[in-house]
Structure formats: structure tokens, C-alpha cells
Amino acid sequence: MANLVIGLTGGIGSGKSAACRFFADKGIDIVDADIIARQVVAPGSQALKQISQRFSASIITSTGELDRQQLRNIVFKDVKQKEWLNQLLHPLIRQEMSSAVNACQSTYCILAIPLLIENELFDLVNRVAVIDCEVEQQKQRALLRDNSDATVIQAIIDSQVSREVRLKHANDIIDNSKDLDYLAQQISKMHEFYLSLV
Ligand SMILES: CC(C)(COP(=O)(O)OP(=O)(O)OC[C@H]1O[C@@H](n2cnc3c(N)ncnc32)[C@H](O)[C@@H]1O)[C@@H](O)C(=O)NCCC(=O)NCCS
Numbered sequence: 001m002a003n004l005v006i007g008l009t010g011g012i013g014s015g016k017s018a019a020c021r022f023f024a025d026k027g028i029d030i031v032d033a034d035i036i037a038r039q040v041v042a043p044g045s046q047a048l049k050q051i052s053q054r055f056s057a058s059i060i061t062s063t064g065e066l067d068r069q070q071l072r073n074i075v076f077k078d079v080k081q082k083e084w085l086n087q088l089l090h091p092l093i094r095q096e097m098s099s100a101v102n103a104c105q106s107t108y109c110i111l112a113i114p115l116l117i118e119n120e121l122f123d124l125v126n127r128v129a130v131i132d133c134e135v136e137q138q139k140q141r142a143l144l145r146d147n148s149d150a151t152v153i154q155a156i157i158d159s160q161v162s163r164e165v166r167l168k169h170a171n172d173i174i175d176n177s178k179d180l181d182y183l184a185q186q187i188s189k190m191h192e193f194y195l196s197l198v
């Protein structure tokens, strides 16, 4: 197990995955909650079966996979459905994250969790690092990346804590308001700092 677990968080489109790639380039083990969230609904899983029973069989594609776009459009338009999904998936995701962190080998590791603050997962990490940019940049980046309309992206932002609240919980702030080269520089500095702590 790594000596130091850094919880990396940030709103949709803030740059968590981009930041993780730069940490991984330095040999740091990454545990990514979004990847685990996909594994727990893999084809044939119990959770996927429960999702199709609640919504409709058409939420599973012909190849047996979850139609994520369809579920995204349902849950971010209806808070009750989102709560149901969260209650089903969050305990499973939490359990898998714990095991994955225990298996980390690098000097320190990164646990990237979009909802670290919302779900008060502070006991899983030693420090909280927030990847930060303007909300407008978040929206633009998420819109460019995802096949979602602006209303859905806004609904996701509204379901997460505000930038101000997130920053209040930060031990470390990673500025992602400029280009990716600038982000890489920020990560290099943060990497040196984390190495100095272990
Ligand atoms: C609704 C789903 C199927 C949509 O899938 P899709 O591939 O379109 O999006 P993806 O999973 O890549 O999530 C994109 C971003 O949306 C945000 N987001 C996802 N789920 C949630 C949620 N329940 N509450 C708030 N924000 C969320 C996060 O910022 C995340 O990084 C998926 O997000 C999901 O299963 N969500 C529930 C599990 C969850 O909470 N995952 C995120 C934290 S572990």
C-alpha cells in the first residue's frame, strides 16, 4: 500500500483525467472512481441487472453494455432517479476503491473521485487536491468532450458542490485554467511536493 493517498477531485470537465495522465507518466499509481464506476456495471453484473429492471431493458445495448448516454439523460433530469442510482452504485464503488488503493505500489498514489466532497469520503485519503478552473471553462470542455447538451452539463454541475465549497476543502489546489502544458507544469511541482512528504 502507498504511504500517502492523495484524493484528487474537481467538477465535471475540470481536468481530473488529464491530471491523472500526467501523474501516471511519473510512475504514480492511479485509482480512478469513474473507471471503477464503469466496472461495477460491466455486462452481466448484478448492478446492471438492477438498473435494467428499474428503467427498461433498452438501457442495455445489443452488446450487453449499459447505454450510459441514456442513463445520463434520465438521472440528471430527475433527482429521485439519481438518488436511486447513487444508492445502488456508491457503496460498490467505495468498496472497490478501497481495495484498489490497498493494492497500490508507488510511493504515493492518486485516488481520483469526482464526488469526494459530496460523499464525504475523507477517510479514504490523506490529502485533498482540487483541480480548479472557472465554471465556464468546465462547461466548454465538457461540451466539447461529451455528446450532451448544455442543459444536461449544467444539471450535472448543479448536482455537484460549488467551486467555492470545493476549494474550502482543498489542501492543495491545481490550477487548470490555462493550456495542457501549463497543467503538466503544475503536476510536476505537485509531484515534487508529494515526494517531499513521504
Ligand atoms: C449516469 C452515468 C451512467 C453517465 O455516464 P457517462 O459515461 O455519461 O458519464 P461519466 O460516468 O463519465 O461521468 C462524467 C462525470 O459526471 C459526473 N457524475 C457522474 N455521476 C454523478 C453523480 N451521481 N452525481 C454527480 N455527478 C456525477 C462526474 O463529474 C463524472 O466525472 C454515470 O455517470 C454513472 O453511472 N453515475 C453514477 C455513479 C457515479 O456517481 N459516478 C461518479 C462518481 S464515482
Ligand SMILES: Nc1ncnc2c1ncn2[C@@H]1O[C@H](COP(=O)(O)OP(=O)(O)OP(=O)(O)O)[C@@H](O)[C@H]1O
Residues within 6 Å of the ligand: 010, 011, 012, 013, 014, 015, 016, 017, 018, 019, 034, 114, 141, 142, 144, 145, 176, 177, 178, 179, 180, 183
Ligand atoms: N488545460 C486544458 N486545456 C484544454 N483542454 C483541456 C484542459 N484540461 C482538460 N482539457 C480537456 O477537457 C476535457 C475534460 O477534461 P477531463 O476529461 O480531464 O476532465 P474530468 O475532470 O476528468 O471530467 P469528468 O468529471 O467529466 O470525468 C477533456 O476533453 C480534456 O482533454
